[in-house]
Amino acid sequence: MKNKTSFPPQEGETHPSRCPDNSAFKQQKLPAWKPHLTLATVLSTFFLTGAFCLSVGVCLILSANSVREIQIDYSEKCSDCSKLRENTSNWNKECHCFVNFTLKEDILGDVFMYYGLKNFYQNHRRYVVSRSDAQLLGRNVNIQKSSCAPFTTYQNGTPMAPCGAIANSMFNDTIDLFYNINSSVIQVPLLKTGNSWWTDKNVKFHNPKSYNVSSAFAETARPPYWQKPVYLLDEEDEKNNGYVNDDFIIWMRVSAFATFRNLYRRVSRVRQFADGLPAGNYTFHISYNFPVSKFKGRKHVILSTVVWSGGSNPFLGIAYVVSGTVAALTGFVITAIHLKLRKKKTYFQK
């Protein structure tokens, strides 16, 4: 009503026609493809999907089966050490443990050594965020403002380097592998670098700028659970020390599940290990530092190869096979229903 009163009547005469455009869009007549589920398309879809999934699934299962993997739970076997670590006052005491195992056949190809933890909730919400990426980038930041709390500073004000709960709870067992051949013991050469993501090592993690690593961390203190400061993580290799230590970087990449493994070492393919690990008796020499008993955790050490389709997990293959089977069966069911109902369908059947 208001609008109407406002417009002088003369205005109407110059007003263009209010007839809507006769365009395909406005008249909702856009050319359109209307998919229709006819019997032919439906059946072919099901059968083709089934066949495809089955074939892929078989390939995946075959490839997953070619993976060799050895997993040893050493939290039981090193029960003495485990008990020792239950008492936090013994944190400084060393404890070593030996775990023997036998390879029935050769593990050929690249062999990766993982440590596995069970029941360690690295994905806990407040745990995940308890870090300071800026600090790990080597920037001089006030970590008090970061989400590291309460693992930021000691009471005397010395900042922790690295800060946060993730770093504090870093896995610190040392695992060495020995090959027992003809009563002689050969240490399997293991590579401790190149295990982490390239981007992590070169982009996300940097030591603070300084002439050497130790001076870079001069003003800081180690996290409370640590036995040694961050600049002593790898005394042998300058490029694997401090924040850019591979073990540290890998630990900092928090795992998705409570049971997980982290790449620890790779077998260096030299001398008798050029093709992988030959069959025989081996011994893990473990320096047991990381306590798991208080959260009912388990520790594993795993030797495994990888294939193009991933690790030893056969699930994907099984999923493909099952899905493919189901799809094919569905196709048969539809065919059956169709055959049965065909006689009843009296009209409207092309």
Add this chain to the structure above:
Amino acid sequence: MALSVDSALYRWQRPGAPSPSQTLSESTPLLVPVRDKPKLHLKKWRIVFPNKRGDGTDWKGASMLYSGNRIRTTKYTWVTFLPQNLFEQFQRLGNLYFFFLVVLNWFPQLEIFHREMIVLPLVVVLLASMVKDAIEDYRKYQLDKMINFSKTRIYDREEHAYIEKCWKDVQVGDFVQLQCNETIPADILLLHSSDQNGICHLETANLDGETNLKQRQVVMGFSRQNELFEPELFQNTIVCEMPNNDLNKFKGYMKKPNQERIGFNIESLLLRGCTVRNTEAAVGIVIYAGHETKAMLNNHGSRYKRSKIERQLNRDIFFCVGLLFVMCLVGAVGHGIWAGNFFEHPPYDIPDENGNFLSPVLAGAYMFLTMIILLQVLIPISLYVSIELVKLGQVFLIHNDIDLYDEEADLPIQCRALNIAEDLGQIQYIFSDKTGTLTENKMVFRRCTVDGIEFSHQENARRLDTHKELDLDDEDFANLQRFTLPPMDIEKSATSKQRSMRPLRRCQSARAHFQRHTRTRSLGRCDSNQSQVAFSSPIEKDVTPDSILLRRVREAALQTENLSPFIHMKTSTSLTDFFLALAICNTVLVSTATEPRQRVTVPPPIKPSGITLEKIHQIFQRLKLASLSQSFSSSQSSSDLGISFSAKNAPEYRAALECCDNDRDCGASGGGDELQGKDSTDIGSASLDEVFKSMTDSSLPTDFCYEAESPDEAALVYAAQAYSFTLVSRTPEQVTVRLPQGTLLTFDILYTLGFDSVRKRMSVVVRHPLTKEIVVYTKGADSVIMDLLEDSAKVDTSAERRMKRIKEKTQKHLDFYARDGLRTLCIAKKVLNEDDFQKWANFRQEAEAAIDNREELLMETAQHLETKLTLLGATGIEDRLQDGVPDTIAALREAGIQIWVLTGDKQETAVNIAYSCKLLKQRDIVFTINTENKETCESLLNLTLEEVRKNSEAEKPQRKIWGVIPTSFSASEAPSSEFGLVIDGRTLNVIFQAGLEETFLELTKRCRSVLCCCSTPLQKSMVVKLVRRQLKVMTLSIGDGANDVSMIQAADVGIGISGQEGMQAVMASDFAISRFKHLKKLLLVHGHWCYARLAKMVIYFFYKNVSYVSLLFWYQFFCGFSGSTMIDYWQMIFFNLFFTSVPPLLFGVLDRDVSAETLLGLPELYKDGQNSEIYKLSTFIITMLDAFYQSLICFFFPYLTYKDSDIDVFSFGSPINTISLLTILLHQALVMKTWTLFHLVAMVGSVVFYFVFSLIYNAACVVCNPPTNPYWVLEKQLSDPTFYFLCLITPITALLPRFFIFALQGTFGATLILKAQQVDKLPRGQQDLQIQKLRSRTQSPSSASVPSPVSNDDLKQRISHLCVSPFLHPVPAAVSHGDTASRGLSASEVNHLRKLTPEEGYYFFNRWAEEESVAADSSAEPSSGHYPLVPRRVKTPGQDDDKQTKDRAHNFNHGSHRRSVSAVTL
């Protein structure tokens, strides 16, 4: 005198005595000049002082008291915008929810996301709404500004002249001078008009859309001022009522300095927004200004409606809230248990900043709140935003539909409500008005009866039919406009045997129409100012006179000469009286076609004063006998009559008269010999034409346009004109009519008693110029007039016996008209003697002078006058059905919509319109319930219900035949297809008062259609509300007039027809269409689409949110219910905001599950929406289950794949995010039925955008989003084959069940919608064929429900039983075909009619056919005029049993219908 006025006066005159409310008036200098006078109660009365701008302070005070004329419709000001807008926004539930989440997230214990980040969505939403509100408000502001700065002329005391000022400066008490065509700036009391009668004409189209002119009268006492109005001298004080929004009521009085009071009412008030027309200048004083004007007080904002889907949606939102609660509870309890499992705190359980640990219970409690934040998306706030957007798009598309565009009015459909488009797809009940909605509201004169003799106007009927055909072809039409013939030539050509049925028009009407025609063509739109002016179309204007009646009229005109027998004389005078009444008993304004809207107010120069009718005739006779060869022109100099008569016609004329007699005899006796009759008619009419042609040619210009307040008045005037009783001019005092002789008679109008809906009649009291008699002509509804006729109980004289016979015959004719669907009006007259009139006039004057209960008094006086009338005759006016109404109704009915007609019209008319628009079918059994008694009503209802029940139960087994196409009938819903119910307003009242609603509804549920006649607007809305509330159905009301407003507002969807009766219905409506037939596409196509689209979209949104959020929930089981997320927060926000939002929106706007053509072809598809097939609880639950299944697959496939591996949190999350994106989009693709380029682009674009965005985000952001850091995650994943294998298999598996179901439905599914989709795939030619096939399929169950002969016999027995019951006894339908036959209605003519009126419905057709056969059957018998319709049905050979059944049903239904008449008498 009114009591309230007295008391008010008393209050005013009471000295002092201030009440608390008067403090304001006391503190202002308002009452300075009247300080010594008593104060007025300002709470109740408004006092207005004239503006003494120069000197007085009193006026200033008043202006402070009353609001100025500046208007502000904006919501906010610059200052209040921010707080007020925020306040309003936070009243929305969604925003509050957001805010709640932000606050929750602020607590460190609960913080999941960054505090700043979670504020973001809220800020975005608030900002967007704020900008929208601001723009809206700014537009209003600009509009206000434009109005406020419009110019008008105000009297300035210093300048002593009217000076131009802005509207905003107008203040109460100002004198405003208005020019012609000026818009009125405020509510102004009219004090002076340039019109000599003190009348100012208004066009109120801006206010109510009514295009006819309204008259406003200068306040009494000022009206006779011929000199210029001098504001300086105006010293009066005005007392009137407080501002209110009633446009039709206003009262007050003016107090002169000498304490004399002058009353005035709404008739003197010029309302803001109206336009002054036809008046050179008007002066008035401002009474109300600005927001206090009636127009502004009536200006309500649009109301908010919530659609059915939204209501359902809210229910499901509550379900989601429940789900959220459960999930949070699971999280809280899980976390508590998990935390309680540790004897010692593990390294990953971090203490707070002070090194304290939470107890498991407290941690669980916190976790509950944390989970709310985490799973917030479960409450789909985004859904509301999306729905708004989609509805906007849908409304845009509806608005742009060219099929819903009316070229004539240049109006597309107007969608006034933006948020209920999808309700159009769910309508179950339609309540329709009749007049103007089903019919065109173009009144066409069809038949009349005078003195008990019916004149059928066959020629006119023929003309109308040809006109209709011609209307279709614009080209021909335009050509015909140029083809104008002198009036009598046309007449001749019609009666002679010309084969081409030319539309017959007179010059002036043709021209008027032609003007209008070109105007619409050239401008492309109807100019609101002029073309909506109530010039009638030629279809209404041109009435081809009935040849017999015309002859009689002319005979009457020439009668005195013949010295005919008395009985003839009698007839002739009543004929004259009849047409005089038609011409003058109205309020029609006359203007000339050359100057439309310029009223002919000055009576024509010649006044045949002092000439009696006898004298005219004497002169006439003399002229003839003298055989003068010279012609008498109606020269202005001659004071005698202006008749030109060529004497050489005289013998022919005599012959013609004889022929006429012969002809009539022939027609009555022979009936079949058409040729002879025709010929003789020709001769007769031709010669008569010659006579009259010369007369009319020589007289005054005939170009008159009539502007009437109601179209039927104009129709009557045009009808009178056709018989040469031309209304020449009308002033409030006088009315001039040109008689067939060419004489101009000027009647003094003594009183006009206007029409009102209570009296249902109007009268004029005139003084006959010749006889000096005071005559009252009354015109009104037959039910009223018949009761007011002179009591002829004691039949003693032959005249009175005759009167009685005439009355009976007329009543018969009236019934017959009503059955034809004609509107009937009775015309009556009464002659008053001088004394009686004086007595009455005094009484009347008193009543007029009264102020307060004036209406009642006026009514009383009117009723006092309108008694003991003499019946002159009756007219039948046709209200033509709109184009495509029967088709639309049939389609809507097939769509399963129950259609009720609620009308204020009388029962017979309504029933017949119902038949002709196929609302009722011939074989329907119609129950009519008319009663005023509660018990009767109850028993009637029960009885009828019992009958209906029995009958429908008998059919049920038949209906249960289950074809392959399942008919979605449930027993309760299934409207029995063969019952109709007719009920009137009084009965409705009884039903409402006696609490019989449930029985009534139970009955109506089983009836195919329901007609409520004689119902008031209030009853209409009550019926709508009753059905809507009690049956819980979706209702739609459609109407065009102000009386439909309440009904429109009461329904779920209100549709206004922008037609003849103004804008009120449109203003109140949600959608405004211009034709009833548009309803078909609006509901069947757009309604279906909108519903299907929105329903599917809503379901999809629920699915989308649940399936996505569940992923996070499942993860809680693997992270100790700690509220971790494996997906980066930004990606989560973007997922809903961008990655998956466009395809569903596009889907919601553009999807077409079935093409428009198929939807129109198969109305049954509409039932989907009606039964809420797409979005109902079961669908929702299934969708929820599917969502859970899919999310389980989407989560556990990656989980099982990456289990026990070295996968990190975000590397695990990114494939999940990708998979779920693919699944959700593919799901959408499965649901989508139409793929246009837009869809494809949106789909592909969404996926591409996801990858591009994620890759960039993951590569660019090293520390930008601490502490979560998805750096390089996706890049790494993309280099891993596992990722691809996972992304392939998971969506396949997730969508397998849904696809399976779709596949089953698609290949075996027998729902109609799927069949329709299949039809769409076919090539054009086959489509129609298949649609026909499907239709016959779907209709087979209903055709099976047609009662078999056996059951019908059964029924008949029961019915006959019913009939003997005291309430319902059959009255045979009496058709006065005797008259028809006697007038020579030959069989061929009937056949012709049958051929010509197929669109008028079978009812019409059948009736004629029956009549015809009856006539043929009984030709030997003396025609008594009373033929019971039922027993005389003659079987034609070849009728099968089915036909008989139908006929029987038909007969029966007549019977049942007619029963109603007797029921009325209860």
